Amino acid sequence: MDFVIETKELTKVYKSEGKDVLAVDHLNLNVEGGSILGLLGPNGAGKTTFIMMLTGLTLPTSGTAKVLGYDIIKESREIRKKVGLLPEGFGFYDHLTAPQNLDYIAALNDIPKAERVKRIDEALSLVGLQDVKDRKVGGFSRGMKQRLGIAQALLKNPELLIFDEPTVGLDPEGSRAFKDLVLRLNKDGKTVILSTHLLFEVGPLCHSIVVMNRGKAVVQGRVRELMEKLMAEEGYRIRIEGKGNLGTFADALRGLKEVKEIKLEDRGILLKAISDISLQIGRMASNYGVEVSTLRVEEPTLEDLFMKYYRKEGISIG
């Protein structure tokens, strides 16, 4: 399997007012092509620094990395040619219109003049700015500028897209449109990395996540696998609802060796088991005269997943 990003012991130490700031700490990470990856973590975790190293905007203090097979130190220009990047704290020229701004960027990307108009139109349509082509960027709202930033990343038609805090400044509608765009880009085979401190904003889109804290990747993996692991560790939550003597039934279930916890609620029973025993429960119910209306394994939510790791790391969810 080829990885679009491979890092080995990637480390960045900033010198700031005589003090060393360890922003990225011996990071080892592989990102699979074709996926949507969430790079998550609180402010100051090192996400932006990591992204800047990947694209040659800052040099690592030690360690190495490859992006699309190119070395981040020696071939950073090739990387920036093929990677669309929405950086943190980007800006545009206020006295120019959106197409004029993009034209400059197209020129820097060696996009031939003949192709530019078409490419710029496409990028602007993808982010919904096609109707404000004659307006100067100085008059744009924060959300419009954010959209233009995204358009800038799309302009070079990249294989890999990295968005740093992409939903900052977007209204709910813009944020939804952005998520649709990400899914569409991914469907076209592009790898998308979404870096954000807002977990729930983009979390649900991601196939894989990396949670960073204090420069380290504290969790990484496919969301599905992480969920399964979480269920195995924390137990399967099974909800049973129905008519009959639920109290007696609950006592009987408590006797099963797979059951770790059981709770009798108003409308039913909630239990935690070490494996999926819902079939067994269904069979037992009729023996106890319980008419089951609902019997389901409750999948853990993304929130459960984050809560677990964030609590372990002592990070507050913001």
Place this chain on the structure above:
Amino acid sequence: MANMFTVASKEFSDIVRGKRFLILVIVFGLMMTVAIASIYLRVIQAAQQAGGVAMPRGFLGLAAYNLITTMSYFAPILGLALGCDAISGEREKGTLKTTLVQPVFRDTIINGKFSGAFLSISLAIVIASLVGIVGSVLTLGITPTGEDVTRLFLFMLFSILFAMTYYGLAAFLSTVSKRTTQSVIISVMLWAVFTFVIPIVASLVAVSTISVSIRPFQNATRPFKNATSRQELQRYVEELRRQSAITESIQSIAPNYHFTRIAQYILQAYAGGIGARIGIGGAGQGLEGLRAASILQSLSFAWPNILVLTISTILTFIASYMVFTRQEIR
């Protein structure tokens, strides 16, 4: 290479279409025009006194003096105005980030910025000088000779160099400063020091270290009558020479001094008549010898000053380059 032209032409069109550029060119164009108008009035006056016979070439010294003085303010202010936010402005607007995430190297950006600024500075100086030159030529009714044209061309060239020295200084400050306001304050302060403080300090130091013993011309009743007074006169001249040597060596810290020197050497051919009074001409060389100097001779006199300006400009560029290519961007 293609990218450097992209950055340079962007920089050029941003500057030239900006308000700052327009305002500076208009203000200095007006200053030139006012200076020419004053020459025009003097020409008319002189012509009336001489019974209608004008001697326009005699006023070229004054015209040259006006040109040099105006340029000695215009060039530094132009350089500072364009350089003081060259990097910090883009950093503050975030456009630097947007540019750096494209497939360009940082040296391309700084090269492009300096080249774009060089082109716009050249344009501004050519416009402002042409206003002064064409205005003077029309006012005085003179047909410029080939030599005139060459000297004026050289004058523009070295004015551009002078403006670039200040641009480089300001651009360097803009690269190291966190904010534009910071680089504006420091570069304006440096300009004020070079333009006003150093000349004053230089003459204060000179006057206080070398005291001039006598003032022969004040004692007009017996000027140079005997051996004693001839010796006195020699001593006096020697003291003055030493004073001006001290003044000049202190002033040579400032780029302004070198520019004035170069401009004087180049335009001293016009230092006849009224110009001579205002002191166009070198201190070291006899005025007569200078006035007769050919263009090549003028250049060879100005050579050390040209070298100083060129080297300082290159140094500011190298310093900006080194800082910018190594700097962390936030």
